[in-house]
Amino acid sequence: MRYVFFVVVSIVSLIFTGAVFPNLNIAGIYPDLIIVSIVSIAILERSMAGAMIGLVCGLILDVLFSDAIGVIAIPYLIIGAAMFFVRKNLRYMDRFVLPAVFAFSAHLVKEFISALIAYMLGRDFSFWFMFARYILPKAVFSAVIMLLVHMLFTRIYRASSMKLKDSRDFRHL
Amino acid sequence: MVPLWRNRPLMITIIMVIVLLVVLIMTSGDNNMTGTESVVGTVLAPIQQGLYRATDAIADFFARVFTGSDLQTENLELRSKVAELEGQLQDADETKQENERLRELLNYEVEPGVEVVTALVIGRDPNHWYDTFIINLGLTDGIEIDMPVVNGDGLIGRIVEVGVTWAKVMPIVDSSSGVSGFVVRTRDNGILNGSPAVGNEEALLRMSKLVLDADLMPGDMVITSGQGGVFPKGIPIGEVTEVSQSDDGMRNQAVVTPHVDFAHIEEVLVITTVPEEIEELLE
Numbered sequence: 001m002r003y004v005f006f007v008v009v010s011i012v013s014l015i016f017t018g019a020v021f022p023n024l025n026i027a028g029i030y031p032d033l034i035i036v037s038i039v040s041i042a043i044l045e046r047s048m049a050g051a052m053i054g055l056v057c058g059l060i061l062d063v064l065f066s067d068a069i070g071v072i073a074i075p076y077l078i079i080g081a082a083m084f085f086v087r088k089n090l091r092y093m094d095r096f097v098l099p100a101v102f103a104f105s106a107h108l109v110k111e112f113i114s115a116l117i118a119y120m121l122g123r124d125f126s127f128w129f130m131f132a133r134y135i136l137p138k139a140v141f142s143a144v145i146m147l148l149v150h151m152l153f154t155r156i157y158r159a160s161s162m163k164l165k166d167s168r169d170f171r172h173l
Numbered sequence: 174m175v176p177l178w179r180n181r182p183l184m185i186t187i188i189m190v191i192v193l194l195v196v197l198i199m200t201s202g203d204n205n206m207t208g209t210e211s212v213v214g215t216v217l218a219p220i221q222q223g224l225y226r227a228t229d230a231i232a233d234f235f236a237r238v239f240t241g242s243d244l245q246t247e248n249l250e251l252r253s254k255v256a257e258l259e260g261q262l263q264d265a266d267e268t269k270q271e272n273e274r275l276r277e278l279l280n281y282e283v284e285p286g287v288e289v290v291t292a293l294v295i296g297r298d299p300n301h302w303y304d305t306f307i308i309n310l311g312l313t314d315g316i317e318i319d320m321p322v323v324n325g326d327g328l329i330g331r332i333v334e335v336g337v338t339w340a341k342v343m344p345i346v347d348s349s350s351g352v353s354g355f356v357v358r359t360r361d362n363g364i365l366n367g368s369p370a371v372g373n374e375e376a377l378l379r380m381s382k383l384v385l386d387a388d389l390m391p392g393d394m395v396i397t398s399g400q401g402g403v404f405p406k407g408i409p410i411g412e413v414t415e416v417s418q419s420d421d422g423m424r425n426q427a428v429v430t431p432h433v434d435f436a437h438i439e440e441v442l443v444i445t446t447v448p449e450e451i452e453e454l455l456e
Contacts, residue, residue, distance in 0.1 A: 022297035028436070032299075048182050055189065065298040065305055065341070067349075070197030072300055074190060081186035118302040121201055124348040124366075125302065134301045 001161035002049075006041075010053050013037045018061055029137045031145040032107055034058075034076060039103045040150045042083035043093060044157045051080025067121060075113040079106045095154065096147055103146035107139035287405075289323075289442040290314060295339070304347040304367070308441060311338045319403050321444045327409035327432035328352065328397060329441055340443075345378060345410070346435050353400040354380065354410050354429075361387040362398055365410060365429060378411060383425040389416045395429050405444065 013034045021030035034057045042050035058073030066072055083106060087093075115127055156162060292308035310316050312335055322329040322342050330350060334341035345352050346367040355362045363380040380395065393413040399406025415428035 017299045019296055022299055028301070048185070051186065061299060064296060064307065065300065065303070067303065067305075068197045068201035070193040070200070071303075074193050074197065077186065077189055077193065081182065084182060114300060114302055117197070122349065123302060130301065 001159070005156065005162065006049060006053055009037050009041070010057050013053075014057050014060060017057070018064060028134065029141055031141040032110070032138060033145070033149075035079060035107050035110055036103055036142055036146045036149045037153075038076060038080045039083050039106050039146065040099065040153045042080060042087050043099055043102065043150070044153055046084070046087050048081065048084050050083055051077055054080040071114070071117055071121070074117060075110040078113060079110050082106075082109070095150070099150040100143040100146050104139045104143040107142045108135065111135045111139075288445045290316075290445055292322075292340075292441050292443055294439055294441065304344050304435070305333070305341050306344070306438070308340050308342055308443070309338070310443065311336045311340050313337055315445050316340045316443060317445075321404045321408065322441050323408055323444065324433060324438065324441050326434070327411065328404065329433050329435075329438065331403055332443065342441070344433075344435055346431065352378075352404060352410065353398045354395045355398045356387070356389055356413065357394040357396055359388050359393070361389065362400070363387075363427070365395070368428070377414075378429040378431055380413070380427040380429050381419065381424070383427065385418075385424055387425045389413050389425065389427050391415065 013036075016033045021033070024030075034054060038050040038054045040050075041047075041053065054076030055073055058076040059069065061072045062069045083102065086102070092098075111131075115125070115130070118125065290310060292310040292314075294306050295309045296307035298305045308322075316332060316335050318332055318335055320332045322331060328345055330342050330344035330347070332340050333343040343350055344367070345365065348367045350367050352365045353362065354365050361383055363383040365378045365380050368377040368379050383389065391412075391414055395410045395413060397404040397406055397408040397410060409432055411429040411431040413427045414430045417426055418424070419426050
């Protein structure tokens with residue numbers, strides 16, 4: 001059941017990030033549903049599943065849109081792994097504030113990594129313009145959406161079929 | 174404390190990032206698609222097209238809700254009577270808008286003998302560091318790398334990657350794009366590059382390599398020069414909005430506002446005739 005959930009989350013996140021939000025947004029600002037899913041799953045799972053979802057979604061988006069493979073996948077993989085390590089060492093977790101803060105921070109970190117990769121690939125850009133125009137508003141939007149998504153995922157994770165069953169699970173990586 | 178090499182998640186992450194970095198370096202600047210890329214793109218292209226069209230209708234619906242408050246009040250009184258017709262009206266409105274856009278596309282004056290194909294935009298790069306978008310035509314429709322993409326307003330960009338049923342377009346406002354153009358009034362040549370600092374919404378172009386005595390002024394029209402062998406001569410690019418000297422004071426430079434509204438491109442024309450043949454036709 002958990003793996004079905006991961007596949008569904010990946011497909012829905014991909015559809016919204018690649019086709020729905022770029023066409024349906026507020027002045028070019030829309031949340032990053034992949035980041036939101038990665039962070040929420042990392043919080044609930046305490047596993048590398050979020051990183052794997054980020055890697056797969058990132059690679060598919062790279063194939064469709066990027067100049068080079070890894071441009072989108074690397075930031076998502078790093079965010080998923082970082083969230084796993086943070087969650088593993090965190091003793092306290094609430095249901096709203098920390099998940100939103102994590103989604104906001106994860107979005108900022110992802111954009112910093114993306115900017116670094118874009119710079120490496122020879123892109124010319126004004127970081128502070130991009131930060132004020134896109135990064136900050138999108139990070140806030142992602143944090144808001146995180147409240148809803150995390151609430152939904154928390155309910156789903158209450159189901160017994162979502163519990164860990166065997167040692168091949170991501171949790172034992 | 175666990176030694177670094179015993180921390181499996183960390184080691185796996187580091188190895189994966191290194192592998193991806195190697196792949197990134199190997200594939201950057203390479204427009205040749207691998208088999209896997211082509212297959213994945215071909216499978217996802219129809220899904221993207223459907224979703225993009227569906228969300229377009231939703232976006233239009235919200236646009237109408239937020240811009241037509243008076244009509245909305247009136248509609249409240251009639252809602253019970255027209256509810257069943259709303260869906261049909263929405264479809265009709267969408268078709269009408271699409272017809273208008275297609276009619277605008279036809280404004281692009283195609284020289285006799287020059288072949289163009291109409292394509293729909295089916296996806297946009299979700300990463301705002303890049304401006305590329307996907308169209309619903311590919312190898313099976315005769316699309317090739319470097320073919321120019323235009324609409325009724327002017328030059329949009331060029332094809333940079335082709336799959337079986339889809340292709341990737343790099344717009345001229347992308348920072349890695351370069352177009353040779355000249356000012357219609359003065360015939361001064363220059364190179365136009367995307368200006369990333371302003372992003373997609375207020376997309377601008379910077380025209381450089383202009384001679385110091387170039388007599389440009391705001392309002393001057395810029396068109397493609399035909400040099401470089403990618404874009405045929407004479408496609409409208411934009412309008413000069415600002416003229417200044419380069420940092421070294423040796424040349425002039427200008428800010429050009431493109432005619433095309435890059436934030437709202439839905440249909441495009443791909444010129445499938447190669448520039449050399451177009452030159453011959455013009456002669």
